[in-house]
Amino acid sequence: xxxxxxxxxxxxxxxxxxxxxxxxxxxxxxxxxxxxxxxxxxxxxxxxxxxxxxxxxxxxxxxxxxxxxxxxxxxxxxxxxxxxxxxxxxxxxxxxxxxxxxxxxxxxxxxxxxxxxxxxxxxxxxxxxxxxxxxxxxxxxxxxxxxxxxxxxxxxxxxxxxxxx
Numbered sequence: 001x002x003x004x005x006x007x008x009x010x011x012x013x014x015x016x017x018x019x020x021x022x023x024x025x026x027x028x029x030x031x032x033x034x035x036x037x038x039x040x041x042x043x044x045x046x047x048x049x050x051x052x053x054x055x056x057x058x059x060x061x062x063x064x065x066x067x068x069x070x071x072x073x074x075x076x077x078x079x080x081x082x083x084x085x086x087x088x089x090x091x092x093x094x095x096x097x098x099x100x101x102x103x104x105x106x107x108x109x110x111x112x113x114x115x116x117x118x119x120x121x122x123x124x125x126x127x128x129x130x131x132x133x134x135x136x137x138x139x140x141x142x143x144x145x146x147x148x149x150x151x152x153x154x155x156x157x158x159x160x161x162x163x164x165x
Contacts, residue, residue: 007092008085021158031056040064040071062109072107075120079149080105083124086150087143094139102127122153 016022027047034042034055041064043056056071058064080103088098104125112119128136144150 076105076107082149083147086147090139090142100129
């Protein structure tokens with residue numbers, strides 16, 4: 001028999017009124033460059049708790065062997081899972097069944113025409129069989145405002161980069 005996984009104890013209520021960011025969960029993933037000293041091409045990603053431990057490889061479209069996970073796949077999985085969780089939370093609050101919801105995230109890696117650098121583009125497609133579009137639309141917007149990945153996409157994310165001592 002499979003043990004039931006409990007739902008997260010999070011809400012969409014504005015129950016926090018602090019003056020600064022207040023972390024609820026923090027994780028650390030370390031990437032090493034592997035045999036060619038390049039995290040994308042031959043890297044190894046491992047979380048501090050060991051739950052994530054995988055080889056990173058460049059997709060064939062970028063000149064790699066395509067024989068492993070790449071950062072865009074990981075980002076797509078994180079974004080889709082996070083948005084799915086936000087939408088599920090919103091649906092439950094409206095007493096709707098979220099069990100048929102699926103979220104497909106497509107992440108495109110390409111060139112930024114403004115400066116020739118690299119850029120990501122994300123497209124999310126939500127499948128929710130049986131839901132009326134007029135009912136779903138405001139729920140999708142609410143989930144967009146709750147999902148940290150979506151917020152990152154339209155607000156940016158504070159980032160620090162430091163060299164370890």
